[in-house]
Amino acid sequence: MSKIMDGREISNTILNRIKKDILDKIDKGLRRPSLAVIYVGNDKGSLAYIKMIKRKSEKIGIDCNIHKFHSDITEEKLLNEMDKLNKDSLVDGILLQLPLPKKFNHNLIISNINPNKDVDGVHYSNAGKLYQGDEVIIPCTPKGIMRLLEEYKVEIESKNVVVIGRSNILGKPISMLMLNRNATVTMCHSKTKNLRNVTMNADVIISCVGKVRLIEKDMVKEGSIIIDAGINDVDGKIVGDVNYDEVEQKASLITPVPGGVGPMTIAMLLENVMEGYSKNGTKTI
Numbered sequence: 001m002s003k004i005m006d007g008r009e010i011s012n013t014i015l016n017r018i019k020k021d022i023l024d025k026i027d028k029g030l031r032r033p034s035l036a037v038i039y040v041g042n043d044k045g046s047l048a049y050i051k052m053i054k055r056k057s058e059k060i061g062i063d064c065n066i067h068k069f070h071s072d073i074t075e076e077k078l079l080n081e082m083d084k085l086n087k088d089s090l091v092d093g094i095l096l097q098l099p100l101p102k103k104f105n106h107n108l109i110i111s112n113i114n115p116n117k118d119v120d121g122v123h124y125s126n127a128g129k130l131y132q133g134d135e136v137i138i139p140c141t142p143k144g145i146m147r148l149l150e151e152y153k154v155e156i157e158s159k160n161v162v163v164i165g166r167s168n169i170l171g172k173p174i175s176m177l178m179l180n181r182n183a184t185v186t187m188c189h190s191k192t193k194n195l196r197n198v199t200m201n202a203d204v205i206i207s208c209v210g211k212v213r214l215i216e217k218d219m220v221k222e223g224s225i226i227i228d229a230g231i232n233d234v235d236g237k238i239v240g241d242v243n244y245d246e247v248e249q250k251a252s253l254i255t256p257v258p259g260g261v262g263p264m265t266i267a268m269l270l271e272n273v274m275e276g277y278s279k280n281g282t283k284t285i
């Protein structure tokens, strides 16, 4: 078996399965699932990502509406716009593209997403449940990483897992998911001293930082599993946090960038929309 974890192929299989499921539902007279993406600002990278979500959604039969707001929108108006989507029975999932411009109270906006439609699991009730071992809505990228590991039949229990990065959408939830599966988890961050000392003991390294060549060959042990969630733009080329060509020689399994974790994120997002659709009621219109 190849040591390269092919997120693109697994993602395509998942998306084809969802597409078939939607076609079956439409044949039965049911409505299409629907995703609302909320975006405030004008960042080119975020806009490209959102367009990609729309393209992928519509390719498999999910309606995707982008609600784009100028960064001068008031907090009150944004909350009102969110409320409309929260109450709209034809909206199954709401994705709030983060980060928001600095002027907003992030906690307030995040807590205003209807938790049942919170397809990236960022609402406190969903995050809180995850930390209590109740995995109701799992954030897309951590869920994608878990699914990749499942597909490659990686046993998590009792493994030493080192997660680098501690953001609310990535580092913390993936650590919790690993802990829920009885891994021994070490979390590292920008204040961690001598990262190599920690990573050298890892059976699985999950890098969630956004720093080119953070993980070098001399930082990983022979046979370890390397998951690279990092996305870095180097002169227009997308690379991860791991020095792939060198680390690959020592790894037993490794994700490429692009083509590893990224495509899994989209697949899990659309899977979470389908979960919202089932909960919301798949009635005919």
Ligand code: NAP
Binding pocket: 141, 164, 165, 166, 167, 168, 169, 170, 171, 188, 189, 190, 191, 192, 195, 208, 209, 210, 211, 229, 230, 231, 232, 261, 262, 263, 265
């Ligand atoms: P973030 O909120 O900026 O968090 C980065 C984390 O990295 C922080 O916890 C930070 O530590 C830590 N860090 C920074 N420098 C470090 C260093 N030298 N050594 C160890 N830790 C360090 O970013 P994020 O949203 O979690 O995203 C992380 C990366 O994943 C980015 O490249 C992002 O583009 C990518 N990403 C990919 C996907 C995907 O689908 N593939 C999805 C989401 C994000 P402190 O907490 O101490 O500051």
